[in-house]
Amino acid sequence: MKQLFIHSSQNLTQSALLEDGVLTEFGVERTEHSSLIGNLYKGRVVNVLPGMQAAFVDIGLPKNAFLYVDDVLHPHLDKQPKEKPPIADLLKPGDQLIVQMMKEPLGGKGARVTTHFSIPGRWLVYMPEADYIGISKKIELDAERARLRGLAESIRKEGEGVILRTNAGGESLEALDEDLNQLRRLWHDILARGKTSSAPAELHRDTALVGRLVRDVVTPDTEELIFDDGDNMLAAKAYLRQAAPALEGKVRLYEENKPLFDQYGIKEQLDKAFQSRIWLPSGGYLVWEQTEALTVIDVNTGKYTGSIDLEETVFQTNLEAADEVARLLRLRDVGGIIIVDFIDMETEEHRHRIAQQLEAKIKRDRTKCQVVGWTKLGLMEMTRKKARDNVMNYFYETCASCKGKGKIYIR
Structure with missing residues (x-):
C-alpha cells in the first residue's frame, strides 16, 4: 500500500x-x-575555458552556471561528431543561448546546465531536439514496451525525442498524444519568450x-x-x-x-532515519557518515548473535542492511559516491546475493542509482545522481563549537 x-x-x-x-x-x-531543477533560462556566456572543455554562463543567479561541452553537443549520441570539438569552436563570450538547469548550486559551486532539454509531463518526457524514443526500464514486459514504442513513433514529429515514463504503462494513444501536445505547446512558448527576452532571464519554472x-x-x-x-x-x-x-x-x-x-x-520514522547510527530489526546496526560528495556506511552485527553459525549470522545481517541502505538512500536523497562496508563474508555466493538484493531494491528509486560492485578491499561501491541540496540541510546546521566534528573535548 x-x-x-x-x-x-x-x-x-x-x-x-x-x-x-x-x-x-x-x-x-x-x-x-x-527547486530550480528543470528550470529554463536564457543565458549569456561569460567565459570559455578550453582547458576544462566548459563554459560559464550567466543565468541570473549569484554564481555563474557551468556548461560542459558534452551538454552543448547534440543529445543523440549517434549525431555527435566522432571527435569531440573544442568548446571554443562552439561557444564564445557574449553568446546567448537557452539552457536548462540539471543540478542546483551546491555549496560553493554554481549550477550545472545543459542544452539537452527535457520537459516532463504526466505520461512522457518531451525532448524537443533529441530525435530518439526511450522507455522506462521499470516497464518490463516486452509486449508493452513494443506497444509504447509504436505509439510514441506515431505521435512524435521528426527530430523530436520522447521518453515513456513508468506511468505510461497501459495508457492509450489519445492520452499520450494529449500529453505530448501540451508539452510541445509549452516548448513553443518558451522559445517565443527566449526571442523577446534579454539574457540573463528565466524562461520557464518547473x-x-x-x-x-x-x-x-x-x-x-x-x-x-x-x-x-x-x-x-x-x-x-x-x-x-x-x-x-x-x-x-x-x-x-x-x-x-x-x-x-x-x-x-x-x-518518529524520520527521527530514526536521520541518526548517524540506524538500528536494524534483528539488532544489527548501520553507522552512517556523509560528506558533500561521499557517503560511507558501516554494517555491524550489534546485538544480533544468530542461531546457526557465524557465516549465516553475518549474511542475514548484511541482507537486512542491504534493504535498509537502499531505503535510506532514497529517504535521505543521498547523491554522489556511496561506499558500504558490509561485514566480511566467506562465500562468493553470499557476496553475489547481497549485490543482487541491492540491485533489486534500488529499482524502486526514482533517482538514477547504480550498484558498481565489490572493490578489491571487499567494499560495495555505488553511485546515485546528485541534483539537489541534502534535505538534512533544511533542518540542521553545523555546530558552531565543534565545526561539525561531533566530538566532546575532554581535558
Missing part, C-alpha cells in the same frame, strides 16, 4: 511517501524558494514540490494522498481531474488537531 502525505506550514512544504507503512521518500521545499509529486508519484497503486492544507489539496484534485480522473477520489484533507506527521508515525 502506497500513501503520500503533504504537510504545509508557513515556511516549508514537506512530503512523505509510505510504502506498506514504511517511510521511503521524504521531500522538503521552502515556500519562498522552490512546478513546485506538490505539483511534481502529484505528477510523478501518484499512480493507480497509490492508496491515499493526504493534505493538511486545503489550497494544495484543491490544486492536486484539479490536476488529477484533468490528467488522471480515476485517481481524484484518492485525495483527501486531514482535519484532525494532532499534526499530520505525528498522527501517522512519520516524525
Whole structure:
C-alpha cells in the first residue's frame, strides 16, 4: 500500500511517501524558494575555458552556471561528431543561448546546465531536439514496451525525442498524444519568450514540490494522498481531474488537531532515519557518515548473535542492511559516491546475493542509482545522481563549537 502525505506550514512544504507503512521518500521545499531543477533560462556566456572543455554562463543567479561541452553537443549520441570539438569552436563570450538547469548550486559551486532539454509531463518526457524514443526500464514486459514504442513513433514529429515514463504503462494513444501536445505547446512558448527576452532571464519554472509529486508519484497503486492544507489539496484534485480522473477520489484533507506527521508515525520514522547510527530489526546496526560528495556506511552485527553459525549470522545481517541502505538512500536523497562496508563474508555466493538484493531494491528509486560492485578491499561501491541540496540541510546546521566534528573535548 502506497500513501503520500503533504504537510504545509508557513515556511516549508514537506512530503512523505509510505510504502506498506514504511517511510521511503521524504521531500522538503521552502515556500519562498522552490527547486530550480528543470528550470529554463536564457543565458549569456561569460567565459570559455578550453582547458576544462566548459563554459560559464550567466543565468541570473549569484554564481555563474557551468556548461560542459558534452551538454552543448547534440543529445543523440549517434549525431555527435566522432571527435569531440573544442568548446571554443562552439561557444564564445557574449553568446546567448537557452539552457536548462540539471543540478542546483551546491555549496560553493554554481549550477550545472545543459542544452539537452527535457520537459516532463504526466505520461512522457518531451525532448524537443533529441530525435530518439526511450522507455522506462521499470516497464518490463516486452509486449508493452513494443506497444509504447509504436505509439510514441506515431505521435512524435521528426527530430523530436520522447521518453515513456513508468506511468505510461497501459495508457492509450489519445492520452499520450494529449500529453505530448501540451508539452510541445509549452516548448513553443518558451522559445517565443527566449526571442523577446534579454539574457540573463528565466524562461520557464518547473512546478513546485506538490505539483511534481502529484505528477510523478501518484499512480493507480497509490492508496491515499493526504493534505493538511486545503489550497494544495484543491490544486492536486484539479490536476488529477484533468490528467488522471480515476485517481481524484484518492485525495483527501486531514482535519484532525494532532499534526499530520505525528498522527501517522512519520516524525518518529524520520527521527530514526536521520541518526548517524540506524538500528536494524534483528539488532544489527548501520553507522552512517556523509560528506558533500561521499557517503560511507558501516554494517555491524550489534546485538544480533544468530542461531546457526557465524557465516549465516553475518549474511542475514548484511541482507537486512542491504534493504535498509537502499531505503535510506532514497529517504535521505543521498547523491554522489556511496561506499558500504558490509561485514566480511566467506562465500562468493553470499557476496553475489547481497549485490543482487541491492540491485533489486534500488529499482524502486526514482533517482538514477547504480550498484558498481565489490572493490578489491571487499567494499560495495555505488553511485546515485546528485541534483539537489541534502534535505538534512533544511533542518540542521553545523555546530558552531565543534565545526561539525561531533566530538566532546575532554581535558
